[in-house]
Amino acid sequence: MTEFFLIAGMAIATFGIRYIMFGASSHITLPPALLGALRYVPPVVLTAIVVPEVLLQSDGLDVSYLNARLIGAIAAAIVGGATQNLLLTIVVGMAVFFSWQALLS
Amino acid sequence: MSPRREFWAGARDILPLIIGAIPFGIIFGTLAPVSGLSAGGTMAMSGLVFAGSSQFIAMGMIAAGTGWPLIVMTTFVVNLRHLLYAVSLVPHVKRLPQRWKAVLAFWLTDEAFAVVIRRYNAQDASPFKHWYYLGAAIAMYSNWQLCTLLGITVGRALPNAAEWGLDFAMSVTFIGMIIPYLKTKPMAIAVVVAGVVALAADPLPHKLGLMMAAMAGIAAGVVGQRILPSHA
Numbered sequence: 001m002t003e004f005f006l007i008a009g010m011a012i013a014t015f016g017i018r019y020i021m022f023g024a025s026s027h028i029t030l031p032p033a034l035l036g037a038l039r040y041v042p043p044v045v046l047t048a049i050v051v052p053e054v055l056l057q058s059d060g061l062d063v064s065y066l067n068a069r070l071i072g073a074i075a076a077a078i079v080g081g082a083t084q085n086l087l088l089t090i091v092v093g094m095a096v097f098f099s100w101q102a103l104l105s
Numbered sequence: 106m107s108p109r110r111e112f113w114a115g116a117r118d119i120l121p122l123i124i125g126a127i128p129f130g131i132i133f134g135t136l137a138p139v140s141g142l143s144a145g146g147t148m149a150m151s152g153l154v155f156a157g158s159s160q161f162i163a164m165g166m167i168a169a170g171t172g173w174p175l176i177v178m179t180t181f182v183v184n185l186r187h188l189l190y191a192v193s194l195v196p197h198v199k200r201l202p203q204r205w206k207a208v209l210a211f212w213l214t215d216e217a218f219a220v221v222i223r224r225y226n227a228q229d230a231s232p233f234k235h236w237y238y239l240g241a242a243i244a245m246y247s248n249w250q251l252c253t254l255l256g257i258t259v260g261r262a263l264p265n266a267a268e269w270g271l272d273f274a275m276s277v278t279f280i281g282m283i284i285p286y287l288k289t290k291p292m293a294i295a296v297v298v299a300g301v302v303a304l305a306a307d308p309l310p311h312k313l314g315l316m317m318a319a320m321a322g323i324a325a326g327v328v329g330q331r332i333l334p335s336h337a
Contacts (some may be wrong), residue, residue: 006177013180013181014154014155014184019210022191030195034192037323037326037327040323040327041323043322044319046283049275050275051299052304052307072273086278090274093281094273097270
């Protein structure tokens with residue numbers, strides 16, 4: 001029974017947050033200043049997710065060649081910057097990460 | 106592009122992020138029943154809540170014997186970042202019928218947002234970009250259900266999914282998505298500030314570090330835009 005309330009509550013809380021702005025969106029006109037600020041949302045959110053993923057390992061901050069994620073991320077950033085090709089960035093980043101990990105082990 | 110082509114393009118473009126989510130789905134399916142959820146409850150949580158971070162945090166709280174009201178409140182806090190995603194999507198979804206809005210909101214995740222906002226910001230004026238969103242969302246959702254089920258059924262027989270390294274697919278995809286934004290100084294400042302704050306605020310619970318980093322990054326970008334002499 002507790003499980004029912006738990007899952008129902010979590011489902012309502014999650015959907016509520018995801019839906020409230022969409023549901024009201026036809027009545028919302030965002031002011032230009034806010035629209036301008038929202039342009040920053042995608043890059044800053046993605047950065048805020050990626051940076052800890054790459055730099056923080058189980059024993060804290062790891063900025064060294066022993067961190068295969070960092071090496072893979074650097075490779076991805078170089079390829080992405082040079083080519084602006086997303087698929088190539090992903091493939092090279094993953095390949096470098098896996099190769100580096102194999103080299104280290 | 107036709108609705109059908111938009112749908113499949115969305116499903117295709119989210120594929121790297123799906124790969125990145127596979128280990129987490131399997132780990133959740135493997136560990137949730139051990140933490141005290143029933144197998145049915147584990148599936149129901151993936152099916153009805155569909156929020157990876159919240160599901161993992163809930164699983165830990167269940168194992169610690171926390172009562173459901175507190176877990177539900179925590180879920181609310183963990184999911185606050187979706188407000189930021191939803192506000193960003195408001196200009197793009199406001200003209201859709203309510204049933205579309207409900208469906209697309211249910212499937213709003215970090216991954217869907219990353220892929221879909223990119224499509225909405227693309228220059229072409231396709232009237233069917235919501236079909237792209239739907240395709241990406243359904244692909245992400247199906248994979249999450251499948252991985253949860255795999256975890257429940259055969260999870261313990263699999264080698265530790267946390268060590269596969271597949272989750273790194275999300276990092277490289279996001280890196281590739283961030284780079285095209287770095288064309289102006291305010292944008293670069295915003296990204297650097299977000300990264301530094303994310304590192305510093307990482308110990309905060311409930312994904313609050315992510316929210317804080319995002320807010321700091323946005324503020325830095327807006328301020329940079331005001332005070333820098335020239336920007337594109």
